[in-house]
Amino acid sequence: MEKMGRILTLFVVILALAASPVFSQSSDFSISDLTGAVDGFSDAIAKALPFNSTMGLNWSDAYIGQLIGVPPHFGFGLSFGSTSMNIGAVSGVANMLGFNIPSQFPIGFPLPGYTLEARIGGFIIPFDIGFKFGFLDMKTSSIPVVNGLGMNVGLNYQLLGADIRYAVIDSELIPVKLSVGAAFNRLTGGVSTKANGMGKSFDFKDSANSDHTLSFDDPNLDLSWETTSLELRAHVSFPVLLITPYAGVGAGWAWSKAGYQVKSEIKVDGDPIDEEFYDAIKGFGVSGIGPNGFESFREINNFHMRLYAGISFNLAVIKIDLTGMFNIMDPGFGFTMGLRFQL
DSSP states (O other): OHHHHHHHHHHHHHHHHHTOGGGOSSOOOOHHHHHHHHHHHHHHHHHHHHHHHTOSOOOSOSOOOBSSSSSOOEEEEEEEEEEEEOHHHHHHHHHHHTOOOOTTOTTOEEEEEEEEEEEEEBSSSSEEEEEEEEEEEEEEEEEEOSTTOEEEEEEEEEEEEEEEEEEEEEOSSSSOEEEEEEEEEEEEEEEEEEEETOEEEEEEEOTTOOEEEEEEESOEEEEEEEEEEEEEEEEEEOOBTTEEEEEEEEEEEEEEEEEEEEESOOEETTEEOOGGGHHHHHTTTOSEEETTEEEEEEEEEEEEEEEEEEEEEEETTEEEEEEEEEETTTTEEEEEEEEEEEO
16 A cells, blocks of 8 residues: 555646646746647546546456355455556646656556455345445645645546446356446546745736736645546456456446636735636636636536456455456556455
C-alpha cells in the first residue's frame, strides 16, 4: 500500500500541475484558451473513466462455484493497477504552464486505482456475484512548485461496483469455463488545489466592444470527474493445475461528467464583478460564473468496449492475478494485479 501511495501522490502532483492553467503567471492566453484546454482535458478523462472503472473483479475463474456446498465457494482480496488516458489532452494544458509530461508515459497518462473485492457463489443455478470498493481521501498537503511559490494538493477517489455472472460452460470433463454477465460501476474523483502567491488576469470585451480585465488571486481549483457505467461481459478461463489463463470482452454504456471550478473573488477592472459581465464571460465557454468564481463542466455519454486477458497463479487457496486490458473505443491500455483468498 505504501508503493500505491507513492504512485497516487505522483499522480496528484502531475495532474494538479497539468490541470491548473489558471495558476500560471507567465503564460499569455485568454479565457477561451483556458476553457478550450481544460475542456479538452475534461473530454479525454470523461472518455477514459468507464475503462478505469472496470478495474477489479476481473477474477481468473469464469465461475467460482456454489456458495451452498462443501466447501462453500467464495473469495475476497484486493487489486490495484492503472489505466491510461490520452496524454495529448494532459500535455496540452501542461505545456501552457511550462511543464512537460514525463516521457516515461509513452502509452498514455496513467490513472491509478485500487479495489477491495469479494465474490460469493450462487445457489441452485450456476451463478456468482461480485462486489468491489475503493476509497481514497488524500488531504491537501503543501507542495513547492517554482520560485518559492506553493500549491496545496489533495485527491479524492471512490469506486463502487458489482457484477453477476452466469456459467454457460462448467464441466468437470473439459478444462474450460465460460460465463456471461453484467456489471455496474460508479467512479468519482477529483483533485483540489490551493495556489498561494499565484493569480491570473484576462482581457475581454463586453457587449459594447469595450475592453475590460478580469482578475483573481490565490485561487482554489477543484477538478472533478464522475462516471456511471453498465457493462455486459463474457469471460472464459482455462484452469490447468497451478495456473489459470483467462480472457474476456466487455461492452456497455457510460454516463460521464468532468470539469473544474475556480474559487476566488472575481474582479473586473479592480472592482467586484457585476452581473452585466456574466454573459460576455460565458461567451468564452465558461458554463457558470459569479462573484466567487467560475466553472466549466462537460457531460459525455458514450459506448465503451474493452478486451482483457491474463493469468492467475493458484497456490492452494491463494490466487495471484495478472491482468492486461485494452480500451477499444478510446484506445488505451490498463494493467492490474490482484491477490485474493478463494475457496
